[in-house]
Amino acid sequence: MSELSLKGERSKEASYILMNATTTQKNDALIKMGEKLIEHKNNILNENKKDLENAILKGTSKAMLDRLSLDEKRLEDMADGLRQIVKLADPIGEVTSMWKRPNGLQIGKQKVPMGVIGIIYEARPNVTCDAAGLCLKAGNTVILRGGSEAINSNVAIVKALCEGIKESGLPEASLQLVEDTSREVANEMMRLNEYIDVLIPRGGAGLIQAVVKNATVPVIETGVGNCHVYVDAGADLEMAKNIVINAKTSRPAVCNAEEKLLVNKNVAEEFLPTIISALREKGVEVRGDEEVLNIVKDVNEASGEDWGKEYLDFIISIKVVANVDEAISHINKYGTGHSEAIITKSYDNSQKFLQRVDAAAVYVNASTRFTDGCEFGFGAEIGISTQKLHARGPMGLNELTTTKYIIYGNGQVR
Amino acid sequence: MSELSLKGERSKEASYILMNATTTQKNDALIKMGEKLIEHKNNILNENKKDLENAILKGTSKAMLDRLSLDEKRLEDMADGLRQIVKLADPIGEVTSMWKRPNGLQIGKQKVPMGVIGIIYEARPNVTCDAAGLCLKAGNTVILRGGSEAINSNVAIVKALCEGIKESGLPEASLQLVEDTSREVANEMMRLNEYIDVLIPRGGAGLIQAVVKNATVPVIETGVGNCHVYVDAGADLEMAKNIVINAKTSRPAVCNAEEKLLVNKNVAEEFLPTIISALREKGVEVRGDEEVLNIVKDVNEASGEDWGKEYLDFIISIKVVANVDEAISHINKYGTGHSEAIITKSYDNSQKFLQRVDAAAVYVNASTRFTDGCEFGFGAEIGISTQKLHARGPMGLNELTTTKYIIYGNGQVR
Structure with a gap:
């Protein structure tokens, strides 16, 4: 034996x-x-x-x-x-x-x-x-x-x-x-x-x-988290900025940190320059899809591989999406089923996101960083199941x- | 693809x-x-x-x-x-x-x-x-x-x-x-x-x-069941007989059927001849440990391998045990964690058995055959998890x- x-x-x-x-x-x-x-x-x-x-x-x-x-x-x-x-x-x-x-x-x-x-x-x-x-x-x-x-x-x-x-x-x-x-x-x-x-x-x-x-x-x-924050059309962009900065930079090496940002095309022109410069101020490397590059020229292009990656680092990839449906499909395709958030003022879109995103924790108007046994009120945790x-x-x-x-x-x- | x-x-x-x-x-x-x-x-x-x-x-x-x-x-x-x-x-x-x-x-x-x-x-x-x-x-x-x-x-x-x-x-x-x-x-x-x-x-x-x-x-x-019935000292032996016959013979090919019978030494002399002849009447081949053989001479000896086996057939192995503790250890050692039953009149032993036997379903004074989605009231079942x-x-x-x-x-x- x-x-x-x-x-x-x-x-x-x-x-x-x-x-x-x-x-x-x-x-x-x-x-x-x-x-x-x-x-x-x-x-x-x-x-x-x-x-x-x-x-x-x-x-x-x-x-x-x-x-x-x-x-x-x-x-x-x-x-x-x-x-x-x-x-x-x-x-x-x-x-x-x-x-x-x-x-x-x-x-x-x-x-x-x-x-x-x-x-x-x-x-x-x-x-x-x-x-x-x-x-x-x-x-x-x-x-x-x-x-x-x-x-x-x-x-x-x-x-x-x-x-x-x-x-x-x-x-x-x-x-x-x-x-x-x-x-x-x-x-x-x-x-x-x-x-x-x-x-x-x-x-x-x-x-x-x-x-x-x-x-x-x-x-x-347990634990692998390719977490997204989706900023909807008509979202409170100040709230969106706070949440994205918190989710990405408060502790980038943990599994509930944000790795990807999806931005509705209707707010992209207004939101992208602000959020990209705020992220860079915190030392985050920003990558983007073509539409992001059209709005903020000096961003590196995200490769196909980026969308599925958990960086655990000061890196983020940003994608412009047409609507909440595209955001949901993207998340269900590339996410790891950990934590996903929508920033929105729309009742319909909040419900759609909560119901259709296939993940352990789905948030409306809050940072993905809360997926944690203590933050949920369990007192302690042994890990996060994905x-x-x-x-x-x-x-x-x-x-x-x-x-x-x-x-x-x-x-x-x- | x-x-x-x-x-x-x-x-x-x-x-x-x-x-x-x-x-x-x-x-x-x-x-x-x-x-x-x-x-x-x-x-x-x-x-x-x-x-x-x-x-x-x-x-x-x-x-x-x-x-x-x-x-x-x-x-x-x-x-x-x-x-x-x-x-x-x-x-x-x-x-x-x-x-x-x-x-x-x-x-x-x-x-x-x-x-x-x-x-x-x-x-x-x-x-x-x-x-x-x-x-x-x-x-x-x-x-x-x-x-x-x-x-x-x-x-x-x-x-x-x-x-x-x-x-x-x-x-x-x-x-x-x-x-x-x-x-x-x-x-x-x-x-x-x-x-x-x-x-x-x-x-x-x-x-x-x-x-x-x-x-x-x-x-x-799902589904592998080496299920035991333990007949305690002072048990209602008529009830024990009904339950053993039901658990073993009503449908021997299913996973909640009884495969092993454990009998307390204090009731072995009285219970074994009755139950063995009742089982044989139903066409069951009976195997036993040494103590069983001492009481009913013409029983085949169970081999070491028998105790861990799921027969799914008209075969049963019987063992005499000193007390409820020995029954529990034997079950936790050889059982597959499916369904286990005690037949007893003792409050203490019923509680001990319920608490200490490590199985999906633990019964007092009932047949193991009830482990089933319909019998439990779930309406239907997709299988029995072990x-x-x-x-x-x-x-x-x-x-x-x-x-x-x-x-x-x-x-x-x-």
């Missing part, structure tokens, strides 16, 4: 205990996990230093180094994150509906944990702590497979967290880290159907596609559960 | 129209589909005859021939099935919750169609009609890939149904059949992520495993939907 299979077996066994843990037990574990993180801060920061040194040797970019690095403040934030999870309502056990059949059978639909969740992710060590906390609160054991860049930090963090879990009396195997960060072991994990109930990849498009292609374990695809199966959009604790039918009879046969 | 890709593209395009069809339009299509089935009955029955002749030449079993064969009565039943779907409530458009955030954003969670559903299935031509009707009612276009045994029947049925869809004014591409029944095309379909949103296999364990192993499109795994992602247990119209967040703002930025 491979080391990963052993981990899987232990996780499955532990899941039968964790599934039936009370909210009080789980909250107690979360608090102790936070305490241990602080107690072991010296070890964690030392191990993090090793990861940083290795990363510097490899010539890692400054932005990546920042994502990788921990300090006392960040550890405090992680512990605080766990305390926030304590405050969230426990979804487990809720019977969302119960009905009686003509034969007297009483059938209830109950929220129960998934069992064993696998998470494959990159870089940021705070994901290790967030994911561990959320999975535990929803009654799931978790097997984490982080990237090699953060392996020393992750080992230290998981060791501390497991100490907390153990002290609370819940099974230590509720949380396990895959220490072998080779691609072979990641592939093995994607096919560990015997033990893993659900796999959630978190990271760049490359990682997510690799998981989708190779996994036989059911996957929740598939249609199981969960779509920001996933909180509820999305880490499945259901079970509980049936009370008194001798019924069919 | 391959023929399947073309079908996929057409299905995707049609899905954007069908997604927004009204309930009235969809019901109209369902009624017309039923009418066309009857109108074209001669052609359908002729084509079915070809399939039957081919099957006879291949030496197909009588049971299989029966599943394959159509007659006027069966066609009437299929049309009636479509009329039943008309009566079901349309899940699409329901906003299951809507809330307001502190910044004034109003966020609603709305049920919407999946888009394009792929179904890979075997033999029975009535599945063609059921699946087409259910997918359409839930606003999804569907690509069906049936088995080669029923290809002539399926072509004729789909032709009739499409005529009905066309007459109702909905896109004809709402329903398409893959006429090339080769394995290559099935494999291509499993990887058609560009166009297919969800894949549902329906058939034997071999088919389902092939889809799970090969698909990159999100899959809902995975934890998205849907678990019988899947009705609701399970053929996904959600979309619709967000009303007035200029919010983050």
Whole structure:
């Protein structure tokens, strides 16, 4: 039996205990996990230093180094994150509906944990702590497979967290880290159907596609966002400008950032020069289709490839469209089903856009940047699903559960 | 572009129209589909005859021939099935919750169609009609890939149904059949992520495993059931006998049939001779563990492999267990997460069993045979999910939907 299979077996066994843990037990574990993180801060920061040194040797970019690095403040934030999870309502056990059949059978639909969740992710060590906390609160054991860049930090963090879990009396195997960060072991994990109930990849498009292609374990695809903002004829152009600037520039590297701007031809002449100069002031490279170029001469032409691309950078492509229908078709053709927005004053067009755009989150007169578990009011999130199966959009604790039918009879046969 | 890709593209395009069809339009299509089935009955029955002749030449079993064969009565039943779907409530458009955030954003969670559903299935031509009707009612276009045994029947049925869809004014591409029944095309379909949103296999364990192993499109795994009935100490043994006989013998070839019987050691001496002779009277081959053999001498010994097997036949394996805990561990180890039952008079043991058994449907004092969309009151079913992602247990119209967040703002930025 491979080391990963052993981990899987232990996780499955532990899941039968964790599934039936009370909210009080789980909250107690979360608090102790936070305490241990602080107690072991010296070890964690030392191990993090090793990861940083290795990363510097490899010539890692400054932005990546920042994502990788921990300090006392960040550890405090992680512990605080766990305390926030304590405050969230426990979804487990809720019977969302119960009905009686003509034969007297009483059938209830109950929220129960998934069992064993696998998470494959990159870089940021705070994901290790967030994911561990959320999975535990929803009654799931978790097997984490982080990237090699953060392996020393992750080992230290998981060791501390497991100490907390153990002290609370819940099974230590509720949380396990895959220490072998080779691609072979990641592939093995994607096919560990015997033990893993659900796999959630978190990271760049490359990682997510690799998981989708190779996994036989059911996957929740997360995070790729080629998000559009469509500015309708007659829109409040001041509002449109604020929203486009916010959606594009407030945090361009995240999946809910705007990547494309569609402008109705009736407002193109008025809106394009303003928005393009405002975007450029923020350091955004602007690309455009032919009609954009006709209005603002010094814009680079967008290539065919641009329309399907998630830049995650200070780049935007702009297209002029004839009407809301063209905007909707374009979005349904090139979008990734993440977040799409219309800026409009038209009731009809707002309804059409809401109904016809096929995406996880569809906005009227607001920034796409709100697609986020905290902004939606879920308290925390494990990722943003861009598939249609199981969960779509920001996933909180509820999305880490499945259901079970509980049936009370008194001798019924069919 | 391959023929399947073309079908996929057409299905995707049609899905954007069908997604927004009204309930009235969809019901109209369902009624017309039923009418066309009857109108074209001669052609359908002729084509079915070809399939039957081919099957006879291949030496197909009588049971299989029966599943394959159509007659006027069966066609009437299929049309009636479509009329039943008309009566079901349309899940699409329901906003299951809507809330307001502190910044004034109003966020609603709305049920919407999946888009394009792929179904890979075997033999029975009535599945063609059921699946087409259910997918359409839930606003999804569907690509069906049936088995080669029923290809002539399926072509004729789909032709009739499409005529009905066309007459109702909905896109004809709402329903398409893959006429090339080769394995290559099935494999291509499993990887058609560009166009297919969800894949549902329906058939034997071999088919389902092939889809799970090969698909990159999100899959809902259905139907494999290694179901247990556990007879507790102090159970009403008359009730236990009725339930075991019903669960095992009323229809042994279906997935909710009992495959294993677990008997508490305190009732084994009293219960085993009775139940074994009752099972044998019904023509069931009984296998047992050592303790069973000690009580009823002429039983065949169950091998290690028996405990994980879905017989789908007049065979049962019986094991004596020390208590409810051992029954639960055995079920969680060998079960397929389908349907599990306890027969008991003990409040504590009933609660323990309901809470700790990890399966789609957990019964107290009732037959496992009730795990079925109609028996649960869903009106119809597209299959029984044995995975934890998205849907678990019988899947009705609701399970053929996904959600979309619709967000009303007035200029919010983050």
